Amino acid sequence: xxxxxxxxxxxxxxxxxxxxxxxxxxxxxxxxxxxxxxxxxxxxxxxxxxxxxxxxxxxxxxxxxxxxxxxxxxxxxxxxxxxxxxxxxxxxxxxxxxxxxxxxxxxxxxxxxxxxxxxxxxxxxxxxxxxxxxxxxxxxxxxxxxxxxxxxxxxxxxxxxxxxxxxxxxxxxxxxxxxxxxxxxxxxxxxxxxxxxxxxxxxxxxxxxxxxxxxxxxxxxxxxxxxxxxxxxxxxxxxxxxxxxxxxxxxxxxxxxxxxxxxxxxxxxxxxxxxxxxxxxxxxxxxxxxxxxxxxxxxxxxxxxxxxxxxxxxxxxxxxxxxxxxxxxxxxxxxxxxxxxxxxxxxxxxxxx
Amino acid sequence: xxxxxxxxxxxxxxxxxxxxxxxxxxxxxxxxxxxxxxxxxxxxxxxxxxxxxxxxxxxxxxxxxxxxxxxxxxxxxxxxxxxxxxxxxxxxxxxxxxxxxxxxxxxxxxxxxxxxxxxxxxxxxxxxxxxxxxxxxxxxxxxxxxxxxxxxxxxxxxxxxxxxxxxxxxxxxxxxxxxxxxxxxxxxxxxxxxxxxxxxxxxxxxxxxxxxxxxxxxxxxxxxxxxxxxxxxxxxxxxxxxxxxxxx
Numbered sequence: 001x002x003x004x005x006x007x008x009x010x011x012x013x014x015x016x017x018x019x020x021x022x023x024x025x026x027x028x029x030x031x032x033x034x035x036x037x038x039x040x041x042x043x044x045x046x047x048x049x050x051x052x053x054x055x056x057x058x059x060x061x062x063x064x065x066x067x068x069x070x071x072x073x074x075x076x077x078x079x080x081x082x083x084x085x086x087x088x089x090x091x092x093x094x095x096x097x098x099x100x101x102x103x104x105x106x107x108x109x110x111x112x113x114x115x116x117x118x119x120x121x122x123x124x125x126x127x128x129x130x131x132x133x134x135x136x137x138x139x140x141x142x143x144x145x146x147x148x149x150x151x152x153x154x155x156x157x158x159x160x161x162x163x164x165x166x167x168x169x170x171x172x173x174x175x176x177x178x179x180x181x182x183x184x185x186x187x188x189x190x191x192x193x194x195x196x197x198x199x200x201x202x203x204x205x206x207x208x209x210x211x212x213x214x215x216x217x218x219x220x221x222x223x224x225x226x227x228x229x230x231x232x233x234x235x236x237x238x239x240x241x242x243x244x245x246x247x248x249x250x251x252x253x254x255x256x257x258x259x260x261x262x263x264x265x266x267x268x269x270x271x272x273x274x275x276x277x278x279x280x281x282x283x284x285x286x287x288x289x290x291x292x293x294x295x296x297x298x299x300x301x302x303x304x305x306x307x308x309x310x311x312x313x314x315x316x317x318x319x320x321x322x323x324x325x326x327x328x329x330x331x332x333x334x335x336x337x338x339x340x341x342x343x344x345x346x347x348x349x350x351x352x353x
Numbered sequence: 354x355x356x357x358x359x360x361x362x363x364x365x366x367x368x369x370x371x372x373x374x375x376x377x378x379x380x381x382x383x384x385x386x387x388x389x390x391x392x393x394x395x396x397x398x399x400x401x402x403x404x405x406x407x408x409x410x411x412x413x414x415x416x417x418x419x420x421x422x423x424x425x426x427x428x429x430x431x432x433x434x435x436x437x438x439x440x441x442x443x444x445x446x447x448x449x450x451x452x453x454x455x456x457x458x459x460x461x462x463x464x465x466x467x468x469x470x471x472x473x474x475x476x477x478x479x480x481x482x483x484x485x486x487x488x489x490x491x492x493x494x495x496x497x498x499x500x501x502x503x504x505x506x507x508x509x510x511x512x513x514x515x516x517x518x519x520x521x522x523x524x525x526x527x528x529x530x531x532x533x534x535x536x537x538x539x540x541x542x543x544x545x546x547x548x549x550x551x552x553x554x555x556x557x558x559x560x561x562x563x564x565x566x567x568x569x570x571x572x573x574x575x576x577x578x579x580x581x582x583x584x585x586x587x588x589x590x591x592x593x594x595x596x597x598x599x600x601x
Binding site for chain 2: 023024026050052054055056058059060062063064065066067068069070072074089092096196197198200201202205206207208209210211
């Protein structure tokens with residue numbers, strides 16, 4: 001086993017990306033994720049990689065588009081208002097079927113919002129964000145270790161399916177320090193015959209494009225893309241179950257909210273309440289199956305979120321509204337305490353009885 | 354003996370451009386430059402949003418289609434990850450000088466080692482003739498039906514002059530393609546803009562005064578005259594930056 005090092009979540013993302021073979025980073029400063037850019041600025045010139053501070057988030061994502069079109073691993077990172085600016089580029093990247101990694105270390109919104117942690121970009125990340133029918137593979141880390149591991153996973157999945165991936169973290173995850181075992185360096189060997197690296201006068205030109213003026217052809221590209229999405233939903237869903245075996249109640253939470261919820265579940269168990277936790281690790285594809293299964297077992301759900309209730313809609317859909325789904329939340333950079341989550345669990349028990 | 358033929362760097366796809374539009378000439382000049390430098394196999398072009406949106410069908414090299422105005426950022430990404438390749442963008446005035454101004458200015462400021470072909474015809478052609486950032490004062494367009502009023506719509510942007518105030522760029526020249534002499538000069542400038550890149554000299558932008566007979570509401574021949582009468586007096590041709598010359 002490799003040695004563990006103490007790292008900030010943001011730095012773990014950066015180092016893991018480099019180890020995943022990402023030699024190109026483009027970003028624009030914004031709190032609370034600037035450590036990623038700072039780390040890249042320091043490391044990339046030393047290893048022959050590219051760090052470039054773009055003139056805007058709009059430009060950064062288009063630089064990403066350029067490198068992705070050439071078939072190299074590439075990433076950008078930002079926080080909520082900056083990720084809004086990237087949406088145009090993300091839609092084009094999705095429309096051109098390019099792999100790339102976008103990191104969103106979320107902060108409170110809407111508008112300029114605040115700089116404290118939030119999960120209120122869930123809709124934007126999981127439902128599209130930009131214009132048109134498309135999906136991102138969305139991964140939600142709940143520890144510094146997962147910041148590293150899921151960064152590597154995101155690159156692998158993006159390459160495998162030619163779909164942009166998003167690491168959806170939050171300010172807490174970005175700023176907290178924890179011991180982390182860094183992934184082994186790897187080289188991506190995925191064949192990319194579609195990449196634009198020059199024809200070398202050997203083949204017909206490649207065109208990276210999302211424009212299809214003939215509607216029947218544009219429709220067909222959408223159909224084909226959604227066939228790929230279907231495969232992702234079938235094969236790539238990741239989640240964690242905690243104390244669900246005999247659970248009569250279920251908490252659903254991701255990221256920092258899941259860590260807080262875990263403490264509340266442990267405390268509730270001590271008080272004799274049979275409650276468990278389902279933690280989606282991929283937010284898209286969303287773990288519908290384990291939730292549908294849990295719905296047959298438990299009396300109700302609590303969705304714990306740092307938003308006004310966004311994931312709760314997916315929970316309700318997954319359980320087909322067969323059981324009550326309550327919301328436990330704080331917003332604007334505020335974080336629910338384990339006591340608040342425990343209180344919500346107790347309220348759910350009361351309602352169910 | 355073959356005395357004239359289609360450049361190899363163009364595909365066989367027929368251009369969709371309107372009769373009398375000078376995009377076709379400019380495409381040809383770019384392709385000739387690519388042929389003459391023997392760089393087609395390692396060239397990647399970036400197409401704009403605008404009339405030249407389907408340039409990716411016409412150039413035989415690898416191509417990327419950009420979002421409106423973003424071509425210099427995409428070209429930056431391409432060039433940074435493939436410094437041995439040749440990367441060019443082909444952009445119109447709305448694309449480059451309005452929505453993509455930030456991308457343009459900063460690529461120039463970084464002296465990004467790319468080549469930009471900037472086609473200025475003082476109008477948005479693709480969307481049917483709206484006022485462009487380079488439309489002349491008094492110019493009638495769909496969105497300046499009473500003529501561009503500088504009091505409310507501001508003044509046209511002189512891109513070459515503006516970029517030449519930056520320390521970054523290697524080479525900036527404004528040319529036109531409305532007569533044989535100007536076309537020959539444009540060819541020379543485009544060739545140099547690509548050659549600079551092969552010699553790692555940095556950012557080269559050629560502003561080409563072009564025509565839009567359809568949206569200017571003129572015959573093709575009248576449009577060519579209008580370039581001499583109205584466009585060139587406002588947008589004087591010439592070299593605005595050449596670090597080679599400055600070094601001499």
